Amino acid sequence: MTIIMERIPRGAVLKDRYNAAVVMGASVKFKSPSKCAKGAVLMERMQDRLWRQYVKAGLLCVSVFFVLILMLRQDWLPRFSESDAVELVPPSIHRSLDTKSVNLVPGFYSKPLMLGLREEEVLQGRRKGRLKDVRLMSSRFRNHSMIIGKEFSNPLGLFKNIKIYIYELPTSFNTDWLQNDRCSSHLFAAEVAIHQRLLSSPVRTLEPAEADYFFVPVYVSCNFNTTTGFPSLSHARALLGSAVKFISHKMPYWNLRKGSDHVFVATHDYGPCFHTMEDLAVSTGIPGFLRNAIILQTFGRTDKHVCQSSNSITIPPFVQPPAGNLDWSPDQNRRDIWAYFRGKIEIHPKNISGRVYSRGVRSKIWQKFGRHRSRFFIKRDRSSNYQSEIQRSVFCLCPLGWAPWSPRIVESAILGCIPVIIADKIALPYSHVIDWPKISVTVSEKDVGKLGKILDRVIRTNLTTIQENLWNIKYRKALLYMDPLTPGDATWQVLELLAQKAINRSYHGVQSV
Known part of the structure; x- marks a missing residue:
């Protein structure tokens, strides 16, 4: 008997297998999920390894970037300013700098000059929007009488050139009181004399952004009691409180440093406690809104006293200068x-x-x-x-x-x-x-x-x-208190002490132009 072998096409075989799989559907459904699960586990492991590699690469980049930041010297920062010049407020410069090789616009330092300060570690800048802060890193370099352009002059020869902004308060706070002649001539009149001398002094600035100090002209001692003829201080706290409220709402400078760069005058028996009797003055103390401010006061003690803050400056009472020249013998x-x-x-x-x-x-x-x-x-x-x-x-x-x-x-x-x-x-x-x-x-x-x-x-x-x-x-x-202000007189001494305070302040504003 002859057996004839017929070649079966591959397509037919695949078709038969498919039919068999349909017949054994339950078995196929059982094995297929198992294979899919193994594939998913394998894929998850591969993704996990890739994620770890990404994390390692990211950490490496962050480390390199951090090292670069540490290596970047802070005195390079002026290179990144938006202008070729920055204004210093107040101006200060070391006498050994060679300014002949640098083109200076009056009132400004150029970038090359600021970069030249690197070795002396005088300045340190920090970006803050369009503003910068400058820290005085060393007090060894002080030549405050050097003149570089108009804004850098120190005509009064102070320890350090300073700028003072004088608030323009309503006249009810000051000049209205001058209708009484005693207001500008009695022993408490230093508050009037200092204000008037500052108005025409070269330290006055009309730009509050460049000021080292802010003077608040309030005449407290000009309210004379009609019975005794002596100044009445019962209104002092309310009057000064109103002045502080006015300037803090009108401008932002009071709130910037909580009044620590604002100057007031308190030429009374117990200064900013505003009372003539010590027991009552001590019981009321200095008003809270004045405790950070600089107080020019005639009251001064060598020990700690409630009516004398760490920012107080003891000044002389007002005495009318004698007629004629002071050089009499x-x-x-x-x-x-x-x-x-x-x-x-x-x-x-x-x-x-x-x-x-x-x-x-x-x-x-x-x-x-x-x-x-x-x-x-x-x-x-x-x-x-x-x-x-x-x-x-x-x-x-x-x-x-x-x-x-x-x-x-x-x-x-x-x-x-x-x-x-x-x-x-x-x-x-x-x-x-x-x-x-x-x-x-x-x-x-x-x-x-x-x-x-x-x-x-x-x-x-x-x-x-x-x-x-x-x-x-x-x-x-x-x-x-000479009129006009004279180098060495009582008003000048106030400016000198303020200039010495300014050199120790933590920072000065610097504004890009």
């Missing part, structure tokens, strides 16, 4: 009064308020030396010859009143009479330039009964030396 005047005092004296230590005036010091002077008329010239009433009497005196007694400070200290010093300061823990004005121990005599309050013996000892030992020191024109000028 006090030693040519006749000194026929040995010890002089004219002013308020409570015969009984407790006054009508029950408080002890002058801590009893003036009462002791009256009781102990009031009858010694050959040596002590002591009067309780006023006199039109007050200044001429001082010029005739060798010693001028300057006991405390309600507060430790007294205008007699300044009046005596400028008229050539040795101030005898009787006020414990008093901080005297401008001790940075006036050597008070060399031009005055200090007597503790408990030793006031020994006053005669103490002054006799001075006569025997160093009277001539004290007088020669006292008659130095530099000291007289420092205690007077």
Whole structure:
């Protein structure tokens, strides 16, 4: 029998397999998901390995970028500014820089010049929108009288050139009070004098963005009591609070540093506590909105006191400059009064308020030396010859009143009479330039009964030396608010102290142009 083998086409075989798979459908459905699951696991493992590689590559890139940032010197930052010049506020430059090789626009530093400061580490810039901050990294480089263009001049020869912006307040805060002539001439009138001198001074700027300080001109002491004739301070807190509210709403500068670069004047018995009685002044303290501000005040203590903040500057009270030139020679005047005092004296230590005036010091002077008329010239009433009497005196007694400070200290010093300061823990004005121990005599309050013996000892030992020191024109000028502002005078000394504060400030604004 012959068997014939017929070739079956491949397509038919595949078709038969397909039919068989249909018949065995349950079995096919069971095995197919298993194979799909294995494929999914394999794919997941591959994706996981790829993700790990991506993460490693990303971390490597971040590390390299971080190293590059660390290597990038900060004094390269001016290269990335949008302008070729940046303005410094306030201007400051090291004297050793060679400015001849650099083209400077008045009031600006060019990029090459700023880059040249790198080795001295003077400036450090940081971008902040269109503003930059500059930190003074070293205080060794100070040549503040150098002139580079108009804006870099320091015509007053201050420790550092500074700019002060003066707020234009409604006249009800200041000039309206000048209708009373006493406002600009009494012993508290330094608030008026400083404002008027600053208005015409070269440190004034009309651009608040470039200011180091902001002066707030409020005349607090010009509200005279119609009964007593003395300044009334009951309105002071509300008036100053209104001024702060006005400037903080009108401009942003008060809120930038919480008022720490704003300057106020408080020429009262207890300064910014705004009360004439110490117990009441201490109980109320400095208003909260003024505690960060710079206060120019006549009240000063060598110890901590509630009415004296860390930003306080002790200034002299206002004394009208004498007519004529300051270079007169006090030693040519006749000194026929040995010890002089004219002013308020409570015969009984407790006054009508029950408080002890002058801590009893003036009462002791009256009781102990009031009858010694050959040596002590002591009067309780006023006199039109007050200044001429001082010029005739060798010693001028300057006991405390309600507060430790007294205008007699300044009046005596400028008229050539040795101030005898009787006020414990008093901080005297401008001790940075006036050597008070060399031009005055200090007597503790408990030793006031020994006053005669103490002054006799001075006569025997160093009277001539004290007088020669006292008659130095530099000291007289420092205690007077000259008009116009004069280098070395009382207003200039305020600017000098502010300039010294400015050099220690944490940063100055720099604005791109």
